Amino acid sequence: MTLAFDLILCLMIVGTAAAALLTHNALAAIVFFIVFGNLLGLAWLAMNAVNVAMAEIAIGAGITGVLLILTRQRLMALGDDLISAETPGWLRAGAVLACTGLTALVGSAVLSVAPADDLGGPIAALLPELGIENPVTGVLLAFRAYDTLLETFVLLGALVAVWSLAPGNAWPRPPASLNLAESGGGSVAQAFGRLLLPLALVMAAYLVWAGSDFPGGAFQAGTVLAGGLIIAAIGGAVAWPRADNSILRAVLVLGPGVFLIIGLAGIALGRFLFYPPGFAKAMIVAIEYSLALSIGATLALLLAGRSVAPDHRS
Amino acid sequence: MSPLDLLVAVPLALMIAAVLLGSRGRLLLLAAIPVMAGLTVWLLLLPEGTAHIVGDWNLPLGILLRADGVAQLLVAATSACASIIGLYALREFAPGPSGSETAHGYAFWPLFYLLWGGANAGFLTTDLFNLYVALEMVSLAAVAMAAMGSLRAALQYFVVALVGSLAYLLGVALLFANYATVDITLLAGTARPDLATKVALAVMTAGLLIKAAVFPLHGWLPPAHAAAPAPASALLSAIVVKVGFVILLRLWFEAFPAIVAPAALDVLGWLGALAVLYGSIQAIRQETLKALVAYSTVAQIGYLLLAFPLVVTAAGSDRAWAGMTIHAIAHMLAKAAMFLAAGLMLKAVNGHRLEDLSGLVRVMPLTVAAFGLAAISLMGLPPSAGFIAKFLLLEAALEQGAVFQAAILLVGGLMAAVYLFNPLSRTFAGRDTPVTEAKDTLQTAAPLALGLLAVSLGFAGQAMVDISAGVSQAGPPAAAVGEVP
Structure with a gap:
């Protein structure tokens, strides 16, 4: 079966x-x-x-x-x-051959690895120390918190990179509107968009909380939040903010900022990103809630794109 | 407290400030420079092989940060380059006269600190996955900065860089499946010459050769580096390509020296030799100044790989190692100086071709001098840091009877002289004095300082050799290793 x-x-x-x-x-x-x-x-x-x-x-x-x-x-x-130019046959054949060869090579390498002990054992042994049960959250927010911290800055940098593409006269105006209701015939999008955002907020909050013990966490919650924001934007329930909106900028740096401050506070107790015994879960949850908010806003704005000039028609 | 994490955390904190404040917060750089300089000195003063884990999590699960000779030298050179390039950029990425901000003026500063922190993170870690994250930080900032010059070149760079990243990540995943760790100090002790390891090493190396722009995977570099604004070009050529190079060092000489076949190292050496020849020929053929300087980067990266086969052979390998490391930092300083000087020269004549430079020395002698100082180091003339590096490499090559490498080193130096004397002699040509705009003192001083540093570091040759030798081949400090499953 x-x-x-x-x-x-x-x-x-x-x-x-x-x-x-x-x-x-x-x-x-x-x-x-x-x-x-x-x-x-x-x-x-x-x-x-x-x-x-x-x-x-x-x-x-x-x-x-x-x-x-x-x-x-x-x-x-x-x-x-949107019609791509016809690629020559030899190029297609070459690409097929190269990809097949690489797949065969990597595939045989993967199959040659004996299924051995991974780090599941040591991770399970360390989780009680953190007070959480979801090993993925343990890895992302504790054992490999340094990687995750740096990744959150990559995401923030990605948004700055997209923003940097704004044409000269457009900065810091909002990105092009996704509002379907404006152009008529968007009543479904409008009703759905208004309905979904509060639901997405509740679900995101739940996913972060549940993420300590069950699958979930800041990244999933942030994505749900972003989805809610995008659908709300399509339905006209929210409008994209300007890039120089100071509340927006504060929301974007909230997650990376809280993460970095907690990391630096750890230095006072011993080492960078050290969580004091007994407080690990509280700190992880604090980081995750702020991260979820920042990730949600960042992903939605990444999708919205760069500032557009006032005469732009989307 | 330790500089190993603060050298990453401080630039990231500044990135947050820059996202909030944009170019109005650019003067934060004046606070960043002394802080980063202090942390760098602290790093240089650390006892050899100082290392510690992040948080409370031992290897093989956690991440080990370490100050070895390579990290100390490259972090120090990065601090010098980033500080001075940042000072140069203060004017270029500032709000307009009416206080209005531009998208570039806003975005440069967060990306600048992301690049700085990412480079330091990459130099200071021993963890292959952590290196992937650092590589992403640096590549993302680099692509965005390249896009400030040419969107087309940046898009090409972006796609190529992504392929490189994915190839590297694929290898990391294979290694993790095979060894249940991605820490190079642990891998060094358990490396086996099995299929998975070889495939992993091959795909990771291919990805990194793309990132480091090694011939024949260099195609993305000249358009991207030549089109970007001068401070961005300087950051890209000086710092970004070095991160890929350092990961190659970690892989080939620290994680897997026991299983690497000499023939494979010879292939890398050959690629390096071809890069020197091809990059130099292309640089000689260029008619625009920034394209010339960009192709010179392709050639100079070649020397780094040319040294690979010399490092493993027992005789003189320590000299080859020192020569390679010193070449990396000499190129950082000299190329940053050269791109900044080239930016000023081209802006002054409002052109980009070599022939536009005619007579320029009469209006901007200091900037031409900075270009000349950088050229001295790139050609490998004494007493520059570039000279020390090439001398050490040549000595190691001759000692090992590697006549071919020795010949490439000499020919490459001569070709560098050909392509670098060409723009310099143009600035002395003609009788007219070109009309140029008013100059900025800080912008004039920046390339001069970098050029002087590249030349005068030659006097600190022995100190650099001593620092570079401080590579810990002895495995991880016992305290950092937990129960291995």
């Missing part, structure tokens, strides 16, 4: 990937890509990697999918017909 399910899932994953690659219609390719992301999420779920499944579906399929659809829309508005 499970074998049959796995086989069908694998076939569908490969099939949707092939369809996304081979179709000439950009919209069809994007749709297949989104389906591919969701199926991949299912595959992670089948392997009991719930956290990875959530991230894959939310970011890999969800946010990336919206980004691709928006990109297609903007390219079409610019007059691009």
Whole structure:
């Protein structure tokens, strides 16, 4: 039964990937890509990697999918017909050969690794010290907190990088509006958008809290929050802020800032990112709530894009 | 307290301030420079092989930060370059006359601190996944800065850099599956020459060769570095490519020296030799100044790889190691000086071609002098740091009978002289005195300071050799290792 399910899932994953690659219609390719992301999420779920499944579906399929659809829309508005030039046959054959070779090489390397002890044992042994039960949260916010801290700054930097692309006369105006209600016929988006944002807030808050002991955490919560914000923006319930809005900037740096301050406070007690015994969970939850807020705002604004000039029509 | 984490945490705190304040907060740099200088001196004064874990989590789970000779030298050179480039950028990335901010003026400062902190994080860690994160910090800032010059070149750079990152990450995942650790000091003790390790090393190296712009994977560098604003070009050529190089060092000489085949090192050496020749020929052929300087980076990166086979052979390997490390920092200082000087020269003549430089020495002698000082180090003329590096490499090559490498070192120096004398001689040509805009004292002083540093560091040759030798090959400090499962 499970074998049959796995086989069908694998076939569908490969099939949707092939369809996304081979179709000439950009919209069809994007749709297949989104389906591919969701199926991949299912595959992670089948392997009991719930956290990875959530991230894959939310970011890999969800946010990336919206980004691709928006990109297609903007390219079409610019007059691009979205038909890629015909690639020469030898190039296609070469790409197929190179990819197959690399896949075979990496595949055989992966299969050659004996399934041995990983770090599951030591991690499980250390979790009680933190007072949490979700090993993924333990890894992200404690054992490898330094990596996570740096990654949060990468995400912040990504938004600054997108902002830096604003044309000269546009900064610091808001990004192009996604509001469908403005252009008429958006009543579904409008009603849905208003409804979903509060739900997304509650769900994000729950995901962070649950993340200590069950799958969840700041990144998943941030993605849910971003999703709610984006749908609310499409429905016209929220408008994108200006880049020089000081509340916005404070929200963006809140998560990385709280994380860094707690890290530096650890120096007073011994070492950078040292959590005092007994307070680990409290600090992790504080970091995660502030991170979720910042990640949600950052992801939504990454999708919204750069400032646009006042005469811009989206 | 330790400089190993503060050297990363302080730039990140400044990044937060820069996101909040934008270019109005750019004068924070004046506070950052002394703080970072103090932390750098502290790092240099640490006893050899000082290391500690982050938080309370021992290896193999946690992350080890370590001050070895490579880290000490590269962090110090990064502090010098970033401080001086930052001072130069104060004017370039400032609010407009009416106090209105531009997108570039806002975005430069957070990206600048992200790059600085990311580079330090990369030099100071022994953890291969942590290195991936550091690489991402630096690459992201670099791509965004390149986009300030040419969106097209930056997009190309972005895609290529992503491929490099993914290849590297794939290797890290394979190593973790194989060894249940990604710490180089632990890997050094348990490395096995099995298929997974070899594939991991191969894909990681390929990814890093892209990031370090090693021939023939250098194609993204010249357009991106040549088009960016001068301070961004200087940061890209001086600091960003060195992060990829340092990870290559960690992989080949610290994590896996026991299983690396000499033939594989020879391949890297060959790539380095081709990079020197190809980069130099291209630099000679360029007609625009910044493209010339960018191709010179391709050539100079070549020397770093040319040294790889010399480091492993027993005789003179310590000299080769020192030469390679010193070359990395000499190139950082000289190339930063050269890009800043080139930026000032091109802005003054309002052109970008070599022939536009005619007679320039009569209006901006100090800037041309800075370009000349940087050229002295890049050519490897005494007494510069570049000379010390090439001398050590040449000595090691001759001692090992590596005639080929020795010949490339000499030919490369001659070719550098050809491509660098060309723009210099143009500034002395002609009889007219070009009309230029008013100059900024701080901007004039910045490349001069870097050029002087590149030349005068040659007098500290022995000190640099001593520091570079402080690489801990002995494995992790016992205190940092927990129960290995």
